[in-house]
Amino acid sequence: MTVSAIQIRDLSKTFGGGRSLFGKTRHEVRAVKSVSLDVERGETLAVVGESGSGKSTLARMLVGLETPTAGSLLIGGKEAGALRRDGPRAFGKMIQYVFQDPVASLNPRKTIRDILETPLKFLCCYETARRRERMRELLDAVQMPEDTLARYPHEFSGGQAQRIAIARALAAEAEIIVLDEPVSALDVSVQAQVLLLLRDLKTRFGLTYLFISHDLAVVEAISDRVAVMYFGEVVEMAPAARLFANPGHAYTQRLVASAPRIRRE
Numbered sequence: 001m002t003v004s005a006i007q008i009r010d011l012s013k014t015f016g017g018g019r020s021l022f023g024k025t026r027h028e029v030r031a032v033k034s035v036s037l038d039v040e041r042g043e044t045l046a047v048v049g050e051s052g053s054g055k056s057t058l059a060r061m062l063v064g065l066e067t068p069t070a071g072s073l074l075i076g077g078k079e080a081g082a083l084r085r086d087g088p089r090a091f092g093k094m095i096q097y098v099f100q101d102p103v104a105s106l107n108p109r110k111t112i113r114d115i116l117e118t119p120l121k122f123l124c125c126y127e128t129a130r131r132r133e134r135m136r137e138l139l140d141a142v143q144m145p146e147d148t149l150a151r152y153p154h155e156f157s158g159g160q161a162q163r164i165a166i167a168r169a170l171a172a173e174a175e176i177i178v179l180d181e182p183v184s185a186l187d188v189s190v191q192a193q194v195l196l197l198l199r200d201l202k203t204r205f206g207l208t209y210l211f212i213s214h215d216l217a218v219v220e221a222i223s224d225r226v227a228v229m230y231f232g233e234v235v236e237m238a239p240a241a242r243l244f245a246n247p248g249h250a251y252t253q254r255l256v257a258s259a260p261r262i263r264r265e
């Protein structure tokens with residue numbers, strides 16, 4: 001039996017509630033409500049929904065940036081908490097995260113060499129020569145020139161910076177990458193290039209993507225299956241072609257009806 005890349009069961013996250021230090025009742029937000037889904041190895045599963053539907057909270061729980069209130073989460077068949085207790089190295093080799101704002105996600109005081117070398121030192125390549133070789137391979141994979149290494153994040157456009165952030169995520173050779181609105185901050189023409197790159201990398205390295213987006217045109221261009229979130233719940237889950245041709249849930253129908261379209265190659 002093949003093990004799913006990610007297995008989520010009844011996962012919930014509630015923010016707030018209880019009382020503040022000063023005794024005031026804190027407003028409770030149920031950001032994610034009992035979500036269950038599997039991400040199969042080698043697929044791109046998109047999680048789509050409008051702002052506030054809980055997509056990012058779900059993604060952040062996957063990579064340990066938020067702690068679930070309830071439910072279970074298996075990554076590569078292993079319980080996520082146990083995997084984290086094995087240490088950041090074991091966890092980082094299983095799953096990586098790419099943020100929406102590429103420039104903000106790269107430390108402005110560090111050169112790209114430092115940014116790429118840190119995970120390599122930590123996760124895999126203990127020899128300097130091997131690290132140099134890996135950095136060249138990583139830049140080549142994201143189609144950036146070698147002189148990128150000596151420069152700083154602010155010297156790059158948003159699209160270039162996102163390529164560097166993707167290279168950093170690839171450094172650990174993790175099979176699963178969570179991409180949280182990775183092209184939302186980019187111009188439409190640059191979006192298309194980065195989406196093509198992501199598709200190429202997925203095939204080349206046998207990656208699995210969980211792709212968070214509010215943008216249905218982007219989702220249609222990249223995903224194999226789509227989960228639709230609405231007020232913290234997954235209300236529909238279907239292969240992308242079927243969902244766009246024949247949306248089932250009333251909310252999905254509204255989303256699809258109002259979205260512009262990008263054609264698949």
Ligand SMILES: Nc1ncnc2c1ncn2[C@@H]1O[C@H](COP(=O)(O)OP(=O)(O)OP(=O)(O)O)[C@@H](O)[C@H]1O
Binds near residue numbers: 016054055
């Ligand atoms: N740290 C937090 N504390 C309190 N409430 C939060 C926190 N993070 C998220 N929320 C709330 O949880 C709900 C879901 O937010 P989330 O960011 O997951 O949605 P989203 O679909 O990713 O939207 P967006 O695309 O705008 O980020 C929202 O109501 C949000 O205000």
